[in-house]
Amino acid sequence: MALKLTEIQLLENELWWGGAIHDGVRMPYGAADVEHDLRNLFENSGAPFLVSNRGRYIWQDRPFRFEFRDGTLSIDCEETVNLREGRPGTLKEAFREAAGRHFPAQGRTPDPLAITAPQYCTWMEMHYEPTQQKTMDYAREIIRQGFPPGVLIIDDNWMEDYGTWRFHPLRFPDPKQMTDALHDLGFKVMLWVCPYVSPDSQTGRQLEKKGLLVADEKGKTALRRWWNGCSAVLDYTFPESRAWFKGALDELAERYGIDGFKFDAGDPADDVNGDWVTGYRWKGTDVPNEDCAAYSLMGLHYPLSEYRASWKAGGAPLMQRLRDKPHSWGEDGIRALIPNSIAQGLVGFAFNCPDMVGGGWDGDLGGGAFDPELFVRYAQCSALFPMMQFSTAPWKALDQRLASYCLEAARLRERLGAELLSLADEAAREGTPILRAMAFEFPEAGLEFVKDQYMVGSSILAAPVLGKGETSREIAFPDGIWQGEDGSRVEGPIKLTVQAPLSRLPWYRREASSV
Template identity: 80%
Template sequence: MTSKTIEIPVLKDELWWGGAIHDGIRMPYGTEDIEHDLRNLLENSGAPFLVSNRGRFIWHDRPFKFKFGSGTISIDSDNKAILREGQYHTLEEAFHEAAGEYFPALGRTPDPLAITAPQYCTWMEMHYEPTQRKTIDYAREIVRQGFPPGVLIIDDNWMEDYGTWSFHPARFPDPKQMVDELHDMGFKVMLWVCPYVSPDSRTGRMLAKQGYLVNDDRGKTALRRWWNGCSAVLDYTYPEAWTWFKDTLDELVELYGIDGFKFDAGDPAGDANSEWVTGFTWRGTNIPNEDCAAYSRLGLHYPLSEYRASWKMGGAPLMQRLRDKPHTWGQDGIRALIPNAIAQGLVGFAFNCPDMVGGGWDGDLGGTAFDPELFVRYAQCAALFPMMQFSTAPWKALDERMTSYCLDAVKLREQLGPELLALADEAGRRGTPILRALEFVFPGQGYESVKDQFMVGASILVAPVLEKGSVSREIRFPVGTWIGDDGSVVVGPSTIKVQAPLSRLPWYRRETLSI
């Protein structure tokens, strides 16, 4: 299809969000020259959608290239890109109009436990060596330490092999008994899965014979190099292969009572120059990123489904986690959480989760790189996101005092659980983000570029500390009377420096006006 360039003048004071979620740290767009090709989602997720604070939006069914510069937006796509303007005035109005037409909410939410309680992933605790005994012991220790039971994610290598999604009999001798015991303790259980298949396994040979694996441009089984080696890829764009995968997962649900799945990998194949793949042939599509969308649709069948990479799934009841981040204070670490989460909400991913508290990269907790202060501030920042997930047990990595600060953050989440559930219900019905940019709630008041604070719904302002060694921070308060977690009263609009020792996550509730 022939590409066409559309030039759109940027309006006065107009700023934009959307596209690739991992690029959220650079949003809002419009203040500097930036270009991006949405065929590259930067190992995260996204949508072919841009929305502005002046009530305009751009939608296209396919990924497109865009460029901000010289007072214009250049859109490279076919002639089906849609610019809507003139009828709306704010970011919220434009978002709801676009969502209602192009990515409507599906009327469902993830299991409430994923919203009211933390999630606990075994990755950093067990790496590639999870076992039934370790999993039960970890769950018991969570409760013993005073943390609430939540969603427990059994990560990589619980299974026999990649593509052979059966519990490894030596490591998990009685998975039904394990799941029953976890349920009795109050946990829900998710299993890590990926679309990769060991090509020399019995399963790999069977899937290749049935034509369920992706081929290369020679018609042979293609291999993708990924972080765990080199594997064949299930062609989840092909209905028969997609159904085989779903049936396999359904069997785990039926046999053992598994509650959902962490769908890892599934990153878009990208264009022909992608480092991920060259020459893949998908049977079900030739449109970039649609392979990722097909993988994402698997999660719609389970009450708990987590994705790091997905495409065009606005309005879906999926748990959308940000891309793995290093254990750092920088813009690729903790400082990226809020702007990237704002971007998630503004493309319709309302049930979003920051990266895991405690790190997700090998080496994050080793040597001098590990920073206990950062661990605590990360937990505080995540505490009032739509979802929160630990990868490392605080009581193993921190001393008793700092562990208590993480527990305080979790207790705050429990305290506000009913409000989070009410906002999740609204998101399920209307698609409205749970975590919101200040501009979304207070349009046209000068908060467009604030990305170190966020709103939970329309009345709770959260201002985490994101700088090492800081025991205070400056907070911008919109109009209204704000009651702080410390009992203080602030009348906005105003900008005030508040005290925030390591024990404190500053948050404020806007006082409701009496009628």
């Protein structure tokens, strides 16, 4: 289909959010020249959706290219652009109208433990060598160190082979005994999975004969090079392929008591230099990104399902994690967490999770790259997100004093668990983000460009420190009386510099009389 160009004049002081989540650091759009093609999701999630602080929004069925320049929003799309005027003209009202029409809340939350307690991933602890003994030792040490039991994610290489989703008998000799013991300790258990299939395995040969693998443009089984090799790809746009995958996962849930799955990969077919290039023949679609949308359907069957890559999954009870980030103080690292998570909420991904505390890049914390201060500030920044996930054990990476600051961040989450669950229930009913932009709650306060603090619901303001060596920070307090966790009391609206030593995560509750 040919692209159609539509030009929309921006209203006075109009700013926009949405599209590709990983681009959240450049949002809000409208004040500077920006362009992006939504066929490229930067190995994260997104939606064909833009929403403005002046009550307008755009939703398309297909990905589109957009550009903000000289007060004009230009959109190249294969469809007629659907620009709607929300009422009464705020970011919150436009979001609510769009969510109700295009990505309504599905009435369910992930398992509550994913929200009230931290999640613990084995990736940085065990890399490609998880075992039953290591997993049990890790779980017991979590508790011994005073951290609350939560969701434990057993990452890559617990299985026999890619696509052969059975526990490796040497590494995990008695999986049922393991999951029973973890449940007794108070944990829920997730397993890492992906849509890739080792082509020379018995499973790969069987799936090829059944026609359940993605084909290339010559009709042969396609091979995709990814971060851990070269594999065939299960055609998850095809109902029979999804049924096969679900059968394998259901067996794990029913036989061993597995509570859910970390659905890794699933990125839109192939992105090369930002251009959509694919030789794949998906049975269920020829529309860019719709393969990614089909992958998200798998997670709806389980109480715990985590995704890094998804498309048009707003309103679903899925755990949406930000893309892996380097151990960095910059906009590629800790400074991306808040703006990208704000973007997640504004496309309907309410149950969002920052990247893992302790890093997700293999080898990233080795040598001189590791910064203990950054580790602590990362934990504090994540503490009041809808979800929080550790990948590296603080007690191993840090000295006792610094590890105690991470423990306090985890315990804060536990103390506020009931409140976070209440917000999750609201998100399940209405689709409202849990983590919110300041402009979402305070549309008249001129806070659209405040991207280093956030609201949890409508009454808690969190303002983590995001700069190396900083022991204070400026906070923009909206109208109202704000009670600090340190006992301070602030009357807004005001910008105020507060003290924040490494031991402190500044957060404030708006007094009920101010609401």
